């Protein structure tokens with residue numbers, strides 16, 4: 089019976105992997121530093137070795153596919169990564185093709201923000217019909233959108249790059265290759281620079297120690313403006329809000345939400361929008377990747 093999923097989340101710090109069943113029950117769950125994969129010469133060989141104990145335990149015929157979640161720009165078909173900033177040697181290779189050849193079953197891949205949003209929709213038990221937006225304020229400003237329970241990836245596969253919307257009369261140089269992106273003002277990276285260069289405090293304490301400072305509030309305000317922009321265009325039924333910055337001690341949630349609303353039209357969506365806090369589940373990435381694979385299973389034969 090091919091009813092189990094091998095699932096791998098390749099994060100900036102940790103690589104989490106395991107076995108997940110059809111009803112999304114996590115049967116195996118492990119993690120290790122992502123640096124091991126980053127250093128590995130042959131990524132396919134490394135991942136196959138990592139997963140081999142599961143394949144031995146359950147039998148190759150027990151698995152219907154392998155599914156991956158990672159922070160990267162990728163092509164529309166979700167086979168090739170263009171830009172995986174955290175892991176060396178992943179760009180412009182097809183991890184999907186490599187794993188399919190090695191393992192002998194289909195492989196799926198999706199951006200981490202998209203699998204995170206799929207997980208949150210499932211976990212919160214909300215009706216997945218309509219549009220649900222996800223804003224994940226971490227090192228960067230992550231964004232995702234689900235329409236009727238499926239991630240929206242756009243025409244070329246590059247939808248929902250909210251962090252890279254242009255800001256009028258601002259020309260800061262962004263890591264994405266263009267200038268003036270809002271992420272330069274609205275991200276954990278900006279907070280980290282303030283913590284290090286101006287306040288000399290650990291970033292984890294910046295809201296507790298300096299939350300009332302104008303430049304710290306300006307970062308939160310920029311995140312709110314980006315979020316309000318997305319809500320203005322989409323009128324989603326809710327926004328799932330997560331990421332390391334939001335989870336930090338004393339993050340000014342009330343100020344953030346008030347600023348979003350102040351920048352929305354009256355009466356709607358100002359009155360209709362609501363925020364759903366993301367869970368902090370370590371298994372979110374591998375389960376979300378399985379939901380994505382279940383949505384896409386019909387696309388591949390095995």
Ligand SMILES: [Zn+2]
Nearest residue numbers: 252262264269
């Ligand atoms: Zn950019």
